[in-house]
Amino acid sequence: MHPDLERLISLQRLDTAAHEAERRLADEPERETALEARLTSARQEVAAAKERLAENQNARRAIEKDVAMHQGRLSKFREQAMAVKTNQEYHAIQKEIGFAQGEIKTLEDAVLERMLEADELTSALKRAEAALASEQKAIDADRKAMAAEHAELHASLEQLRAERAEIVRTLDPHALRIFEQVSKKRHGVAVAEARDGICTICHVRLRPQVFNTIRKNEEIIQCDHCNRILYFVRTPAQPATDAVTQPAQ
Ligand SMILES: [Zn+2]
Numbered sequence: 650m651h652p653d654l655e656r657l658i659s660l661q662r663l664d665t666a667a668h669e670a671e672r673r674l675a676d677e678p679e680r681e682t683a684l685e686a687r688l689t690s691a692r693q694e695v696a697a698a699k700e701r702l703a704e705n706q707n708a709r710r711a712i713e714k715d716v717a718m719h720q721g722r723l724s725k726f727r728e729q730a731m732a733v734k735t736n737q738e739y740h741a742i743q744k745e746i747g748f749a750q751g752e753i754k755t756l757e758d759a760v761l762e763r764m765l766e767a768d769e770l771t772s773a774l775k776r777a778e779a780a781l782a783s784e785q786k787a788i789d790a791d792r793k794a795m796a797a798e799h800a801e802l803h804a805s806l807e808q809l810r811a812e813r814a815e816i817v818r819t820l821d822p823h824a825l826r827i828f829e830q831v832s833k834k835r836h837g838v839a840v841a842e843a844r845d846g847i848c849t850i851c852h853v854r855l856r857p858q859v860f861n862t863i864r865k866n867e868e869i870i871q872c873d874h875c876n877r878i879l880y881f882v883r884t885p886a887q888p889a890t891d892a893v894t895q896p897a898q
Pocket of ligand 1: 841848849850851852853872873874875876877
């Protein structure tokens with residue numbers, strides 16, 4: 650293979666790796682935002698569960714206040730009942746006592762209902778808190794992995810830049826100029842494999858004599874269509890696997 654073509658292939662490999670590393674680095678803020686959103690959502694679940702429990706407790710306290718109010722009335726009626734003079738007064742007071750007792754019974758049932766609901770809401774809060782704790786743990790691990798990857802990506806970029814500089818130093822300036830121009834125009838991909846008579850990136854069919862020249866890998870040839878520098882990969886001969894086996898008679 651032409652030494653400059655070999656260098657150009659290496660240069661492309663380095664640029665592609667560097668591009669990928671840069672893309673991962675550029676994605677970091679978005680990944681961090683996604684982690685933060687997960688945490689926020691878990692925190693909101695806990696806050697909502699606390700809110701529901703607080704509402705339940707407020708409702709229970711309000712009912713208990715009503716119970717106390719009716720109990721106050723009840724004891725007042727009982728005192729009055731001792732002081733009644735007539736049967737008529739006595740029956741009237743008994744009616745009031747019966748009514749207050751009925752109210753208290755209804756309200757106490759409502760308190761019981763709220764207490765049962767509170768048990769459920771307390772378990773729901775515990776579940777939400779456990780989910781938040783486990784989410785926090787998972788996110789801490791993700792952040793740690795991201796920080797490690799961040800350092801690795803920077804180290805690998807530095808390494809790739811050093812290797813690139815070394816190749817550029819020995820590469821023919823004209824070949825480098827072609828590479829840089831095409832790379833700029835073609836989103837960082839200046840080199841393409843030619844296979845089965847086509848450019849594998851833009852898929853344009855190459856003229857047979859051009860493809861034959863490319864197969865030798867002895868010249869720097871660009872694709873007519875996308876201008877990428879083309880090379881050919883010699884593959885080991887395919888074993889004959891296409892023989893059709895006859896089904897047994
Ligand atoms: Zn092409």
